[in-house]
Amino acid sequence: MSKLLLSAHVLAAIVFIGPVTMAVSLFPRYAGQALVEASRRLVGAGPAAVSDGEAPPDAVDGHLSSAEPVTRLLHRISRVYSVLGLAVPVLGLALAIRMRVLGDVWLLASIVLTVIAAVLLAAVVLPAQHRAMALLDGEPGDGPASASAVERWVSGAKRLSMSSGIFGLLWAVVVVLMVVRPGSTTGS
Amino acid sequence: MPAAESPNLRWLAVVSLVETVSLVLLLANLATVHVPQVASVLGPVHGFAYLATIATAFLLPVDTWTRLLTLVPAIGGLLALSRARRSPSDARRPEKEWRR
Numbered sequence: 001m002s003k004l005l006l007s008a009h010v011l012a013a014i015v016f017i018g019p020v021t022m023a024v025s026l027f028p029r030y031a032g033q034a035l036v037e038a039s040r041r042l043v044g045a046g047p048a049a050v051s052d053g054e055a056p057p058d059a060v061d062g063h064l065s066s067a068e069p070v071t072r073l074l075h076r077i078s079r080v081y082s083v084l085g086l087a088v089p090v091l092g093l094a095l096a097i098r099m100r101v102l103g104d105v106w107l108l109a110s111i112v113l114t115v116i117a118a119v120l121l122a123a124v125v126l127p128a129q130h131r132a133m134a135l136l137d138g139e140p141g142d143g144p145a146s147a148s149a150v151e152r153w154v155s156g157a158k159r160l161s162m163s164s165g166i167f168g169l170l171w172a173v174v175v176v177l178m179v180v181r182p183g184s185t186t187g188s
Numbered sequence: 189m190p191a192a193e194s195p196n197l198r199w200l201a202v203v204s205l206v207e208t209v210s211l212v213l214l215l216a217n218l219a220t221v222h223v224p225q226v227a228s229v230l231g232p233v234h235g236f237a238y239l240a241t242i243a244t245a246f247l248l249p250v251d252t253w254t255r256l257l258t259l260v261p262a263i264g265g266l267l268a269l270s271r272a273r274r275s276p277s278d279a280r281r282p283e284k285e286w287r288r
Contacts, residue, residue: 083243090235
């Protein structure tokens with residue numbers, strides 16, 4: 001039974017946490033691009049005006065692809081897979097109780113880091129993504145994405161990138177703790 | 189589930205149902221045959237459903253009381269669901285509809 005739980009725990013971590021880590025790290029770039037596109041459309045300059053400015057990261061053969069669908073997908077992945085990712089700590093906890101390692105320092109450290117990562121995701125990353133999506137959708141009444149609000153979001157995008165990076169880093173540390181298990185006498 | 193169910197609430201409905209049903213099965217197992225393997229499988233399922241219900245409610249555009257209701261063990265999700273269906277909350281307003 002422990003082996004089944006362990007397999008499910010590792011599989012869930014790969015399948016659910018992996019995409020979240022990827023999606024949250026890519027989101028700031030694409031959301032910033034989509035918001036800039038949206039605000040330029042608003043002031044009348046078409047996508048053609050964009051291409052002679054700074055080169056957008058998605059320009060392929062001179063064609064500018066809209067970043068908006070990608071942004072929506074990344075946001076959806078971030079949200080849905082975050083919820084599914086809750087299976088990982090739950091399975092991990094069940095496994096720890098079964099293996100009687102719940103009091104071990106390496107496990108307690110992992111739990112603390114996991115909680116920090118979860119709070120970072122729920123309190124910083126997802127709300128910032130939500131604000132970007134609200135700007136893209138346009139608040140009811142005042143048209144899509146007012147320029148100053150877009151500017152504010154884009155200038156804050158670096159902080160979102162940083163939070164996303166820290167989120168990924170926390171998971172990397174947790175994985176190392178899970179593999180190395182410093183101080184543990186079970187297994188190698 | 190009514191046909192006019194908002195797609196948002198459908199997710200909440202699914203995880204809430206799993207939350208309650210898994211607990212009922214866990215308790216039934218405990219009271220009758222008490223197979224430890226059943227508890228090992230259903231325990232994490234219930235734990236996940238409980239957390240997923242809370243997380244789903246906090247990601248959906250529903251009011252704060254509906255969100256807090258999900259914290260109630262065992263039936264919190266179903267309580268929140270019935271409240272969200274009853275009250276004309278944000279989840280029903282199309283302009284606040286989350287993109288799926």
